[in-house]
Amino acid sequence: MPGNPNRRTSNKKGPQIGSGGQRRRGLRGKGPTPPAEMRTGHAKKRAAEVKARQQASRQGARRGQKSANELVVGRNPVLEALRAGVPANALYVQQFLESDDRVTDAVKLAVARPDLHLVEAPKPELDRLTAGLNHQGLALQVPPYDYAHPDDLLGAAADSGRDPLIMVLDGVTDPRNLGAVVRSTAAFGGHGVVVPERRAAGMTASAWKTSAGTAATTPVARATNLTRALQAYQRAGVFVVGLAADGEAELTDLDALDGPVAIVVGSEGKGLSRLVGETCDLRVRIPMPGGAESLNAGVAAGIALYAAAARRA
Numbered sequence: 001m002p003g004n005p006n007r008r009t010s011n012k013k014g015p016q017i018g019s020g021g022q023r024r025r026g027l028r029g030k031g032p033t034p035p036a037e038m039r040t041g042h043a044k045k046r047a048a049e050v051k052a053r054q055q056a057s058r059q060g061a062r063r064g065q066k067s068a069n070e071l072v073v074g075r076n077p078v079l080e081a082l083r084a085g086v087p088a089n090a091l092y093v094q095q096f097l098e099s100d101d102r103v104t105d106a107v108k109l110a111v112a113r114p115d116l117h118l119v120e121a122p123k124p125e126l127d128r129l130t131a132g133l134n135h136q137g138l139a140l141q142v143p144p145y146d147y148a149h150p151d152d153l154l155g156a157a158a159d160s161g162r163d164p165l166i167m168v169l170d171g172v173t174d175p176r177n178l179g180a181v182v183r184s185t186a187a188f189g190g191h192g193v194v195v196p197e198r199r200a201a202g203m204t205a206s207a208w209k210t211s212a213g214t215a216a217t218t219p220v221a222r223a224t225n226l227t228r229a230l231q232a233y234q235r236a237g238v239f240v241v242g243l244a245a246d247g248e249a250e251l252t253d254l255d256a257l258d259g260p261v262a263i264v265v266g267s268e269g270k271g272l273s274r275l276v277g278e279t280c281d282l283r284v285r286i287p288m289p290g291g292a293e294s295l296n297a298g299v300a301a302g303i304a305l306y307a308a309a310a311r312r313a
Contacts, residue, residue: 069141069144070142070144070204071140071142072086072139072142073138074133074134074138075136075137078102079105079106081205082106083109084208084209085216086142087142087143088116088141089116089117090116091106091117091139092126092129093120094123094137095120095123123137142208145203145220147203147220148221148222150194150223150229150232151232152221153166153221154191154233156192163312164233164262165188165190165305165309166192166233166262167181167184167190167262167305168229168240169193169200169265170200170273170276171200171267172201172267174201174297175202175204175210176206177201177296178202178220179206179209179212179215180298180302181265181301182211182214182218183212185218185301186214187214188305188309189312190218191219192218192220192221193220194220195220197222238260238261238262239260239261242266242284243265243266243272243300244272246285248283249282249283249285250286251284251285252287254284256282257311257312263301265297265300266297268295
């Protein structure tokens with residue numbers, strides 16, 4: 001008689017193959033869904049990361065940390081910066097970019113510069129690099145400017161064998177004004193420009209362009225405390241002149257322009273700050289028969305530098 005295949009031949013139970021509790025644990029909830037700002041790959045998470053980087057950058061600038069690389073973005077700004085000879089580390093070009101004359105010219109200019117790397121990058125990488133700005137497929141990386149120390153300008157004057165002629169900007173926030181002052185300083189034989197470390201324009205790509213290349217040979221110094229820097233100049237025998245609409249004397253009558261002098265220009269709106277104005281040895285005004293209330297900072301600096309150069313000729 002054949003045996004029953006389903007018949008148990010032993011009462012002893014063998015080892016049972018189980019899930020090891022995995023099925024039970026799999027039934028447990030995984031907690032609430034994280035917000036969009038915490039989900040990997042989500043657009044809101046990327047936006048939050050961009051915002052965090054921007055805040056960190058602003059905080060670093062407030063603490064006086066060394067500035068990071070600057071990015072010039074967009075086809076026209078990049079092409080203008082390259083034509084002006086603005087120092088740059090790399091030109092980023094979007095992959096599979098629909099080219100036009102501006103892109104072609106920018107690439108040609110970049111290839112002609114041995115110090116500039118040409119980098120092809122996918123659009124998501126350029127979006128990340130430019131923090132979502134409208135880059136139009138081009139981004140130019142500009143290195144941080146190497147600022148001099150205010151004392152270095154006295155050394156430059158000593159090396160030249162001429163009395164110091166130094167321009168100082170107090171609260172000028174437009175980099176184009178800074179670039180214009182650098183250009184005028186170079187044109188009239190000045191030894192450099194001093195700017196405050198905070199709340200003032202720095203040597204950005206815009207300042208470089210406006211300087212028309214003279215920033216490569218005319219040093220810009222950054223002072224942690226502008227008042228103390230002026231006092232140090234005074235101890236070194238430099239006469240500090242402040243330009244002010246209500247100055248005690250006229251610029252054209254100032255004999256001190258013949259010797260070592262530092263000329264301080266304030267912002268167009270507020271003029272000289274109180275402490276800087278009080279530190280100056282003399283405040284002078286530029287005669288304006290036409291009746292204008294004030295001059296652009298770059299224009300005022302150019303007039304003062306011309307007046308000094310004319311006396312020294």
